[in-house]
Amino acid sequence: MFWASYLLAALAIVLAWPAPIALSRASWPARAPFTAMILWQSIALAGGLSMIGAMLVWGLEPLGDNLVSASAGFFGILLNEESAATLGVIHVFAISAATLLFGHLLFTLALTFVRIRRQRRRHRDMLHLLSSPAADQPATLVISHPAPVAYCLPGGARSVTVMSDGLIGLLSRAELDAVLTHENAHLHQRHHLLLWAFAAWRAALPWLPTSQLAQRAVSELIEMLADDEALRHVDEPTLVRAIAIVGSGALPPPQDELDDPLADEGRGGGNPAAADVTGGVADARSTAHRLRRLLTPLPPLGRLQQGLALSTAGLLLVVPPVLLVAPELLG
Amino acid sequence: MATLGDLERTVMDLLWATPEAMNANALRDAIAEAPSGEVGRELAVTTVLTVLSRLEKKGLVERERDSRPHRYRSVTSREDHTAELMHEVLVTAPDREAVLARFIGSVSPAEAETLRKLLGGS
Numbered sequence: 328m329f330w331a332s333y334l335l336a337a338l339a340i341v342l343a344w345p346a347p348i349a350l351s352r353a354s355w356p357a358r359a360p361f362t363a364m365i366l367w368q369s370i371a372l373a374g375g376l377s378m379i380g381a382m383l384v385w386g387l388e389p390l391g392d393n394l395v396s397a398s399a400g401f402f403g404i405l406l407n408e409e410s411a412a413t414l415g416v417i418h419v420f421a422i423s424a425a426t427l428l429f430g431h432l433l434f435t436l437a438l439t440f441v442r443i444r445r446q447r448r449r450h451r452d453m454l455h456l457l458s459s460p461a462a463d464q465p466a467t468l469v470i471s472h473p474a475p476v477a478y479c480l481p482g483g484a485r486s487v488t489v490m491s492d493g494l495i496g497l498l499s500r501a502e503l504d505a506v507l508t509h510e511n512a513h514l515h516q517r518h519h520l521l522l523w524a525f526a527a528w529r530a531a532l533p534w535l536p537t538s539q540l541a542q543r544a545v546s547e548l549i550e551m552l553a554d555d556e557a558l559r560h561v562d563e564p565t566l567v568r569a570i571a572i573v574g575s576g577a578l579p580p581p582q583d584e585l586d587d588p589l590a591d592e593g594r595g596g597g598n599p600a601a602a603d604v605t606g607g608v609a610d611a612r613s614t615a616h617r618l619r620r621l622l623t624p625l626p627p628l629g630r631l632q633q634g635l636a637l638s639t640a641g642l643l644l645v646v647p648p649v650l651l652v653a654p655e656l657l658g
Numbered sequence: 659m660a661t662l663g664d665l666e667r668t669v670m671d672l673l674w675a676t677p678e679a680m681n682a683n684a685l686r687d688a689i690a691e692a693p694s695g696e697v698g699r700e701l702a703v704t705t706v707l708t709v710l711s712r713l714e715k716k717g718l719v720e721r722e723r724d725s726r727p728h729r730y731r732s733v734t735s736r737e738d739h740t741a742e743l744m745h746e747v748l749v750t751a752p753d754r755e756a757v758l759a760r761f762i763g764s765v766s767p768a769e770a771e772t773l774r775k776l777l778g779g780s
Contacts, residue, residue, distance in 0.1 A: 439756070446757045452716070453743050455663050456670050457736065472744045477761035491744070506761050513759045526756040546755050568777065573762045575773040614765055618776075 329388055331650045335381035338646065342374035347537035351544050355636075357620045359628035360551040362636045364521070367545055369640035371528055375432055376647040379425050384651065386421030389413050393655035435531035436524070443523060447482055454480070454489065461490065464507065469495065475576040479510040481519035488514070497576065502569040505561040512556035518549040547613040554617060567621050574614055665701075665709045668692060670718060674736045679722050679729035682706045 347370060350356070356363030390400035390413060401422070403409045411419070454468055461467035467488045470476075475494040480487050488510040495503065513519070525545045529538040557566050628636075672688050673680065680688070686706045710730050713719045718739075722729045747758065765773070 443756050450743070450746065450758065452663075453739065456667050456718070457740050457743060470740060470744070472740055474744065474748065476744060476747060478747055478758045480758045509761060510759070518759060519756065522756040522759070542755075549759070570762060571773040571777050574765045575770045575777065614762060614769065618773075 329385065331654050332381050332385035332388065335377045335384060335647060335650050338650075339374060339377040339381055342370050342377065342643070343535060344537060346370055347540050347544075351537075351540045355628055355632065356544070356548060357551060357616065358625050359633055359636070360548045360555070362628065362633050362640075364545065364548050364552070366636055366640045367541055367548070368521070368524075369643040371525070371541060373643040373647055375528075377650075379429050379432075380647050380651050382421045382425035382428070384654075386418045386423075386425060389415065389418055394651060395655060432527075432531050436527040439527035439530055440523060443526070447480055450480060451482060451485065451487070454487070458489065464488075467507065475573045477506045477510060477573065479513050481514055481517075486514045493576075494573065497572050498569060499565075501561055501565045502572065505557050505566045505569045506573070508560045509553045509557040509566075512553040513549065516549075516552060516556075518553070521545055521549060543613070547616060550613060550617055551620065554621065563621055563624070567618065570614070570618060570621075662709060662712065665689075665705070666713055669706070669709050669713065670732065670736075673719060673730065673732040679725070679731035681725070681727045681729045682710060683727065685710075685730075 347367075350363070350366060350370070384394065387394065387397035387401055390404075391397035400413075404411045404414065414422075454470070458468040458470040461469050466486065467490065470489055470491050472491040473493040474491060475497050476489070476491040477494055478489055480489065488507060490503075490506070494506070498506065522542075522545065525538075525542040529542045532538045554566060668689055669685060672685060672692070682703050686701050686703055689701060689706070710719060710721075714721060714730075718733060719730045720733050722731070746754075747760065748764070
């Protein structure tokens with residue numbers, strides 16, 4: 328059983344470090360954002376699974392030569408107060424670490440969900456008081472503010488897209504359509520669920536620099552997916568003009584305003600109170616990527632490469648569970 | 659029938675439009691006269707008080723302690739609240755991206771300059 332735990336550990340290391348870095352540097356995701364998104368999800372999921380699995384399998388090793396008999400032995404110790412002498416301190420430590428990591432990941436996921444939902448509810452409450460419905464668009468609100476702002480606030484049946492009247496004043500009808508289809512694509516394709524999962528991943532493993540990399544890559548990819556959806560309704564120059572107009576009018580607020588009233592909401596979990604100073608730079612880079620992609624379109628990724636990427640994603644999800652039960656199958 | 663949320667909105671609109679504080683009776687009369695038909699029916703003063711206490715809990719209105727019956731005023735103007743809300747949208751924080759998705763994130767001044775050139779050229 329040791330060899331399975333070593334293989335899982337090796338996989339966990341590859342998925343925690345070299346794999347995300349290579350994927351974040353690759354240029355093909357811009358040509359196949361959906362496929363890249365699947366790959367990011369499987370890297371994160373398989374990474375977490377193999378991290379926990381490696382420690383669990385290694386920790387249970389002395390109790391049996393396969394996972395089933397070892398688990399039976401472990402529950403025997405837990406429930407029937409059988410002697411734990413066969414299980415050395417190091418192995419107990421590994422089992423505890425696996426359990427703690429699993430609990431930590433689930434707990435952070437739940438906590439992030441609650442925090443995000445509370446912030447959305449509060450924001451929606453204020454919107455209800457401050458905005459008015461758009462004249463000819465369903466589920467669209469207009470708020471009176473000079474800066475050109477457009478965003479969507481997910482919330483099931485109460486999802487809304489918000490525009491400022493500054494934005495409406497700057498954009499033509501077609502450009503506004505581009506913005507609205509882009510935002511509606513976020514809502515229809517449920518991008519907020521991806522953002523939630525990767526925000527939780529990052530909050531759970533802040534010491535893992537690639538968790539931040541993954542979150543950034545995913546938020547860039549969903550913008551590309553939404554752009555592609557907008558392009559089915561408007562032409563490229565219109566979308567590019569909309570991005571350029573909104574982008575050149577949407578300067579970041581001055582640095583001293585970085586204390587964030589929303590972030591203060593999240594008491595007791597992670598450290599959201601510290602606003603991300605580098606976030607603006609990362610945003611700018613992703614806007615540049617979006618524009619370059621629209622201005623000089625590259626052909627979509629070939630079927631072969633897409634198939635390769637998708638099979639890798641599938642394989643990543645299959646390998647850790649197989650490694651968990653493999654010692655049993657091989658005797 | 660109007661929801662509590664709609665009533666909150668009507669009450670805030672009235673308080674934002676009046677510089678001086680109003681008590682629940684005056685607010686009820688003003689709601690009855692308000693042109694927004696659906697909430698403009700006969701309301702019990704207790705309903706108005708419920709709405710006011712909800713708004714007070716949310717930090718939107720404050721009560722004058724020494725007046726009887728209590729008079730209420732808005733804490734800040736509608737413009738200030740809008741500015742605060744848009745500030746939440748525009749500032750980049752780790753959780754923000756998951757709370758709401760902006761069309762364009764923050765852009766550096768150099769980026770904005772490039773975008774302006776792009777607009778001039780096309």
